[in-house]
Amino acid sequence: MSGTEHERLTSETGGITKKQLRNGIEIHQNNEGETEFLYNEIFHKEMYFKHGITLPDHGTVMDVGANIGMFTLYVSSKSNCRVYAFEPLPPTFNLLKMNTSSLPQVTTVNVGLSNENKEAEFAYFPTMSTDSVQIKYRENHEEDLRYGLINHYKDDIADPRMLKRFVDYLMSPKLLNEQIYRCKLTTISEMIHYYDLNQIDLLKIDVEKSEFEVLEGIHPQDWGKIKQIVMEVHGLDGEQISRLESIFRTNGFDVLIDYYDDLNIPNYYNVYAVNQMHKQAANEG
Numbered sequence: 001m002s003g004t005e006h007e008r009l010t011s012e013t014g015g016i017t018k019k020q021l022r023n024g025i026e027i028h029q030n031n032e033g034e035t036e037f038l039y040n041e042i043f044h045k046e047m048y049f050k051h052g053i054t055l056p057d058h059g060t061v062m063d064v065g066a067n068i069g070m071f072t073l074y075v076s077s078k079s080n081c082r083v084y085a086f087e088p089l090p091p092t093f094n095l096l097k098m099n100t101s102s103l104p105q106v107t108t109v110n111v112g113l114s115n116e117n118k119e120a121e122f123a124y125f126p127t128m129s130t131d132s133v134q135i136k137y138r139e140n141h142e143e144d145l146r147y148g149l150i151n152h153y154k155d156d157i158a159d160p161r162m163l164k165r166f167v168d169y170l171m172s173p174k175l176l177n178e179q180i181y182r183c184k185l186t187t188i189s190e191m192i193h194y195y196d197l198n199q200i201d202l203l204k205i206d207v208e209k210s211e212f213e214v215l216e217g218i219h220p221q222d223w224g225k226i227k228q229i230v231m232e233v234h235g236l237d238g239e240q241i242s243r244l245e246s247i248f249r250t251n252g253f254d255v256l257i258d259y260y261d262d263l264n265i266p267n268y269y270n271v272y273a274v275n276q277m278h279k280q281a282a283n284e285g
Helices: 005-015 033-042 072-078 090-100 144-154 160-170 190-194 213-216 220-225 236-249 276-284
Strands: 017-020 026-029 060-064 082-086 106-109 117-123 177-184 202-206 227-232 255-257 270-276
Touching: 026 033, 026 090, 033 072, 033 144, 033 236, 060 072, 060 190, 072 082, 072 090, 090 106, 144 160, 190 227, 202 213, 213 227, 213 236, 236 255, 236 270, 255 276, 270 276
Parallel strands: 060 082, 060 202, 082 106, 202 227
Antiparallel strands: 017 026, 117 177, 227 270, 255 270
16 A cells, blocks of 8 residues: 555544545545445445335435435435435534535434434444444444454455554554444334325335334334335344344335345345335336
8 A cells, every 4th residue: 555545544534525426426524435435335336226126206215324425315316206314423414414415305314213212322433434333232343343444445455464454553442533422313103204204115224233123113004104125234143134034024025135245244234125015016017
């Protein structure tokens, strides 16, 4: 890695900067490595739109765990959907709001989604905001942080030993700069009621180990309003995977759980679920 590259990478630990994405969209960011990783996943690989998941025109999308807004920006660049983007952590929400302020069809909400209305403490990592997590899940989170950093920087640092040294450097407490925030949480059903939503065409969930709580926050009468769900899950064992499949099938969804081998992270999956009635109507149409 050259001196210039090292300066660029290490400078990502501080301050908000602006970046023009490869498709011309300008974005505010905390660090370039994380932005590139999100862009590659969402815009390039289109990882949320596989196995029958589609993006409707003039539909309604919920972006749960919106982070800095990359998925919301993707949706807004591809369709005329109304998007509700939820992000609990104030520093990340600030970037989300900045990145979507010019999009009148986007509503940003500074809350997290869970199984009830409450407050919870989160560990926030400025250099790894996508891996910020509820404190109750923090204890065994070091491995996830390390995998995340390796995947963010593997294209910049080809030498495995140099990459390990750089990740060790970024994992130091001083650079990780972990901060604690107390955030408000609500439920999907509360938001459906509050915004008077009769249909959710696509529900995207990326909430770092709180996935079951988010699903528990969907009341029985609201499952039928949701056409499609796509979500990231990781750290789940076989019993938890079976539980997840059962939740979807019990509520009328066909579900496919796909191991995400691109990242080489153990037990990291993408979940693609389609409401059976929606699928039947689409086939008949």
